Ligand SMILES: *[C@@H]1O[C@H](CO)[C@@H](O)[C@H](O)[C@H]1NC(C)=O
Ligand SMILES: *[C@@H]1O[C@H](CO)[C@@H](O)[C@H](O)[C@H]1NC(C)=O
Ligand SMILES: *[C@@H]1O[C@H](CO)[C@@H](O)[C@H](O)[C@H]1NC(C)=O
């Protein structure tokens with residue numbers, strides 16, 4: 001008789017421990033968000049897995065871009081890096097102040113995720129659900145993929161009246177036109193009822209579009225009348241300021257961010273990101289008269305490909 005009782009006791013203790021550790025995770029998230037937050041409860045978020053966390057890899061270029069941008073280095077104190085695995089978390093703690101480990105179940109997010117594999121999709125959806133949680137905690141955020149170089153402070157370029165403001169692979173020249181092709185890798189989201197409801201809707205829409213990633217699903221559901229019902233205002237950000245390899249920000253005097261989108265494979269991405277950083281440094285070291293002449297332009301794409309829309 002004593003054996004089954006002990007057995008149950010063991011499971012009871014394990015259950016209590018798991019509840020406590022979930023609670024402490026939740027507390028820790030709150031602490032990290034609070035510490036990194038601007039006065040107006042706004043933070044900057046990116047996600048990181050092992051493949052992007054090695055020295056000299058994507059995360060180093062990302063942080064480096066803030067240090068070499070125009071008035072962007074002070075934004076680093078508002079950046080929280082969300083690590084998907086142990087290696088990414090450890091590396092984050094070596095290079096940055098605010099790190100959070102997003103505890104995941106049985107999926108290993110540490111390898112390079114090729115576009116549209118099951119693991120990649122799971123990682124993207126997990127991220128979206130996490131962002132909903134951040135909104136629910138009352139924090140507005142800029143979410144930025146780590147393969148986006150920050151060259152200028154983006155805040156002055158946002159619209160005062162957009163709940164969700166999202167960068168584009170292709171921008172048609174009008175911030176409210178739904179024909180803009182959104183890229184979910186960079187967005188500014190205000191925490192309010194509309195955005196929280198929208199993130200729930202977006203996440204639940206994955207069931208209606210199996211096999212697609214969050215960004216494709218965003219481009220499907222942007223037409224959905226439910227968005228009007230929610231009262232969510234979407235603004236698409238111009239590639240003049242928020243560019244990428246798909247559609248570069250032509251003028252370096254105006255660029256805020258450059259994304260290694262339209263690019264498949266980590267080696268190609270790293271190659272072109274390094275070129276983008278070199279170009280930026282060359283631009284920054286030019287005398288003002290040359291800068292404003294507007295004659296300087298990007299040398300990308302090289303190994304990334306313009307023909308690959310998305311990512
Ligand atoms: C929050 O604060 C930042 C930094 O001062 C500012 O740039 C941004 O515009 C503010 N956001 C809002 C919604 O007021
Ligand atoms: C921008 O697009 C919206 C929606 O398609 C349209 O109502 C509006 O007239 C457009 N604005 C301009 C300046 O073209
Ligand atoms: C959301 O809506 C409820 C009820 O309509 C309101 O009390 C609350 O203040 C709203 N919250 C936010 C963040 O706007």
Ligand SMILES: *[C@@H]1O[C@H](CO)[C@@H](O)[C@H](O)[C@H]1NC(C)=O
Nearest residue numbers: 266267268269270271302303
């Ligand atoms: C980039 O492309 C060049 C020319 O096609 C090739 O020689 C080089 O190995 C590529 N580099 C990477 C890192 O993919």
